[in-house]
Amino acid sequence: MISNAIQEQIAKGEGIATEFRSNAEQLNLIASTVCAFLNTQGGTVFCGVGGNGALVGQSFTDATASQIHEYVAGSLSPKALFTVSLDAGDGGDLLSIDVPAGQDRPYVCNGGVFVRRGAQTVAADATTLRSLVQLKATAADRWERRPAMGLEDDDIDGQEVIRLVDETGKNGRFRFEQPEDVTSVLRALGMVSSRGFTQASDVLFASHPALRHPQTRVRVARFDTDKGGANYKENLVLEGPLVVVFEKTLEIIKRNMPIGAEFRAGEARRVDRPAYPFDALREGLINAFAHRDYASFSGGVAVTMYPNRIEIWNSGRLPDELKPSDLIRNHPSLPTNPDIAHVLYLRGLMERIGRGTQKINDACREYGLPLPKWVDQPSGVTLILSGPERAAELADALNSRQQALLKALLAGESIALGEYHRQFAVEVSERQARRDLEALQEIGAVTREGAGSKTRYIRTNRTP
Numbered sequence: 001m002i003s004n005a006i007q008e009q010i011a012k013g014e015g016i017a018t019e020f021r022s023n024a025e026q027l028n029l030i031a032s033t034v035c036a037f038l039n040t041q042g043g044t045v046f047c048g049v050g051g052n053g054a055l056v057g058q059s060f061t062d063a064t065a066s067q068i069h070e071y072v073a074g075s076l077s078p079k080a081l082f083t084v085s086l087d088a089g090d091g092g093d094l095l096s097i098d099v100p101a102g103q104d105r106p107y108v109c110n111g112g113v114f115v116r117r118g119a120q121t122v123a124a125d126a127t128t129l130r131s132l133v134q135l136k137a138t139a140a141d142r143w144e145r146r147p148a149m150g151l152e153d154d155d156i157d158g159q160e161v162i163r164l165v166d167e168t169g170k171n172g173r174f175r176f177e178q179p180e181d182v183t184s185v186l187r188a189l190g191m192v193s194s195r196g197f198t199q200a201s202d203v204l205f206a207s208h209p210a211l212r213h214p215q216t217r218v219r220v221a222r223f224d225t226d227k228g229g230a231n232y233k234e235n236l237v238l239e240g241p242l243v244v245v246f247e248k249t250l251e252i253i254k255r256n257m258p259i260g261a262e263f264r265a266g267e268a269r270r271v272d273r274p275a276y277p278f279d280a281l282r283e284g285l286i287n288a289f290a291h292r293d294y295a296s297f298s299g300g301v302a303v304t305m306y307p308n309r310i311e312i313w314n315s316g317r318l319p320d321e322l323k324p325s326d327l328i329r330n331h332p333s334l335p336t337n338p339d340i341a342h343v344l345y346l347r348g349l350m351e352r353i354g355r356g357t358q359k360i361n362d363a364c365r366e367y368g369l370p371l372p373k374w375v376d377q378p379s380g381v382t383l384i385l386s387g388p389e390r391a392a393e394l395a396d397a398l399n400s401r402q403q404a405l406l407k408a409l410l411a412g413e414s415i416a417l418g419e420y421h422r423q424f425a426v427e428v429s430e431r432q433a434r435r436d437l438e439a440l441q442e443i444g445a446v447t448r449e450g451a452g453s454k455t456r457y458i459r460t461n462r463t464p
Contacts, residue, residue: 001087001088001089002087002088002089002094003087003355003358003359003362004362004447004449005329005330005355005358006087006094006096006330006355008329008330008449009044009330010046010049010053011053013053014051014119015118015119016040016041016043016116016117016118016119017037017040017041017042017043017044017116018043018044018046018119019033019043019044019045019046019119019121020046020049020050020051020053021045021046021047021048021049022047022048022049022050022051022056022058023047023048023056023058024047024048024058024060024064024068024095027067027068027071027072028075028110029121030045030047030068030072030097031071031072031075031076031109031110032109032110032112032114032121033045033114033121034072034076034080034082034097034099034109035075035076035107035108035109035112035113035114036114036115036116036121036122037099037101037116038076038080038082038099038100038101038102038105038107039102039105039106039107039113039114039115039116039124039132040101040115040116041101041116042099042100042101042102042333042334042354043099043116044096044097044098044099045096045097045099046094046095046096046097047060047068047094047095047096047097048060048092048093048094048095049094054091055089055090055091055092055093055094056091056092057091057092058092058093058095059092059093060086060093060094060095061086062086062172063172064086064095065084065085065086065095066084066171066172066173068084068095068097069082069084069172069173070172070174070175072097073174075109075110076107076108076109077107077108078104078107078190079189079190079342080099080102080104080107080338081100081102081335081338081339081341081342081345081353082097082098082099082100082353083097083098083345083350083351083352083353084096084097085098085351085352096352098333098352098353098354098355099333099353100333100334100335100338100353100354101333101334102338103139103142103335103338104136105132105135105136106124106129106132106133106136113129113132115128142337142339143199143294143295143337144198144199144200144203144294144337144338144339144340145190145193145198145199145200145339146198146199147193147195147196147197147198147199148196148197148198148199148201148202148206148212149212150211150212151196151197151201151202151206151212153183155206155207155208156182156186156197156201156205156206156207157205157206157207157241158182160204160205160241160243160244161182161185161186161205163243163347164185164343164346164347165179165185167346167347167348168346168347171346171348173345173346173348174188174346176188186201186205189201189339189342189343190339191204191205191339198339199213199294200337200339200340200343203216203241203242203294203340204241204242204243204340204343205241206241207240207241208239208240209239209240209241209242210239210240213294213297214297214300215292215293215294215296215297215298215299215300215315216239216242216245216294216300217237217238217239217300218237218238218239218245218249218300218301218302218303219235219236219237219238219300219301219302219303220234220235220236220238220249220252220253220302220303220305221234221235221236221302221303221304221305222234222235222256222304222305222306223304223305223306223307224307225306225307226306226307226308226309228304228306233256234252234256234305236252242289242340243344243347243349245289246285246286246289246349249285249301249303250281250282250285252303253281253285253303253305253310254274254278256305257274257275257276257281257305258274258275258307258387259272259273259274259275260272260273260274260275260388275387275388276310276367276369276385276387277363277364277366277367277369279359279360279363280359280360280363280364280367280372280385281310281385283356283357283359283360283363284312284356284360284372284383284385285301285303285312286344286349286350286356287314287356287357287383288301288312288313288314288316288383289301289314289340289344290335290336290337290340290341290344290350291314291316291335291336291337291381292314292315292316292336292380293314293315293316293317293336293380294337294340296315298315299314299315299316299380300314300315301313301314301315302314307387307389308386308387308389308390309384309385309386309387309390310384310385310387311382311383311384311385312382312383312385313380313381313382313383314380314381315379315380316336316380316381317376317378317380317381318374318376318381319334321334322334323376324373324374324375324376327357327361327374328357328358328361328371328372329358330358331354331357333353333354333355335353341353357372357374360372360383360385364385364444365444365447365460365462368388368391368444368462369385369386369387369388369390369391369444370386370390370391370394370442370443370444371441371442371443371444372384372385372386373386391443391464394439394442394443394464395443395464397439398439398440398464399436401424401425401428401433401436402436402439402440404424405420405424405436405440406440406445406459406463406464408423408424409446409459410459411459411460411461412458412459413458413459414449414456414457414458414459415456415457416455416456416457417430417433417434417437417455417457418430420433420436420437420457421433437457440457441457443462443464444460444462445459445460445462445463445464446458446459446460447460
């Protein structure tokens with residue numbers, strides 16, 4: 001299924017960050033556009049879409065996606081982060097190549113340097129190329145690219161490297177020339193340089209990275225009450241290679257997650273299910289691992305479970321270009337740690353660069369839960385997932401204006417803020433009317449599309 005966020009991006013047409021291709025045959029042109037996105041501001045190549053933005057009825061396979069990834073990755077220098085994903089639509093398949101803005105510019109593709117000029121991919125002129133080179137010369141090394149002081153060969157967990165090789169062999173996302181040699185594998189990932197192992201390799205593959213980087217530890221706590229306090233049900237600190245810690249953390253969350261029950265229409269027996277959608281938890285957790293600030297010794301990741309919500313905190317910050325409200329819509333991808341994110345993608349833990357927050361949003365909506373919230377503070381970013389009890393509280397708190405709107409609108413029908421204010425909320429201010437609609441959006445009764453004066457709120461089929 002093609003998500004609403006992707007459909008909205010396609011509906012806006014081609015531009016500096018979007019390109020349509022009716023098929024996936026001219027791999028050299030696709031690679032040039034990926035290079036251009038890396039050198040400009042990032043973007044997405046949509047294959048299977050015509051110039052008018054409609055699906056053209058193409059049929060793609062996982063093998064097609066793997067072929068594209070392998071060709072493009074082999075055409076680019078230096079190595080770059082991008083993802084290739086498949087979606088099935090009513091009018092055909094959609095193949096999306098999501099590309100974040102590159103942090104190691106200039107990127108070269110098959111001997112050429114390309115950039116975006118409006119909706120076109122063009123070769124970089126001398127002035128642009130000089131600017132890209134100067135930018136690279138003055139940029140400081142990212143934390144993950146700096147040498148890992150004190151990391152020795154025997155500190156590397158060879159089993160983790162073997163797991164990586166096995167997983168990429170199965171999913172076809174990378175091909176190592178010497179898969180049996182640990183150093184060769186890490187060098188192919190850009191995690192070994194003339195100065196030794198990088199700090200990214202320490203975080204991902206060292207047996208005990210917390211000895212050098214205490215900020216890699218993860219805390220998981222569960223409380224009796226929604227106010228927290230000192231009454232822990234569980235309070236653990238985990239450390240080790242990143243993926244190992246991620247898997248342990250996810251298992252602890254699953255073990256402690258409450259199970260709810262529901263009666264579905266037409267079924268006599270109740271159906272038990274976890275209180276939270278697993279996809280949202282998994283995506284929220286891997287995003288925290290990928291985007292946290294590894295340079296801060298006071299940083300890290302913390303998962304706190306309350307009876308009515310789960311909070312996932314990481315020590316990273318949102319880029320200046322983004323606000324928390326942007327995360328539920330299509331937004332530019334600006335990965336803080338692209339080398340680490342690349343390995344997470346190769347291991348199948350990240351599917352779409354820049355679309356994880358949309359996946360969390362969609363999973364909560366489909367589950368009938370309030371929309372997720374992100375809180376950006378100087379100490380880091382917190383994702384808050386509300387449970388069924390919170391959803392019931394919000395539904396019970398609907399005012400007469402909101403209830404009247406929900407009775408008047410059929411699923412699929414929409415309304416603008418001004419229309420709602422005039423027809424249902426004339427006795428309150430426009431600001432309060434907007435809050436009414438935002439509250440309905442939070443519980444999944446409406447979805448929001450468009451921006452500014454073109455914003456409309458569309459009734460879902462969910463009845464609070």
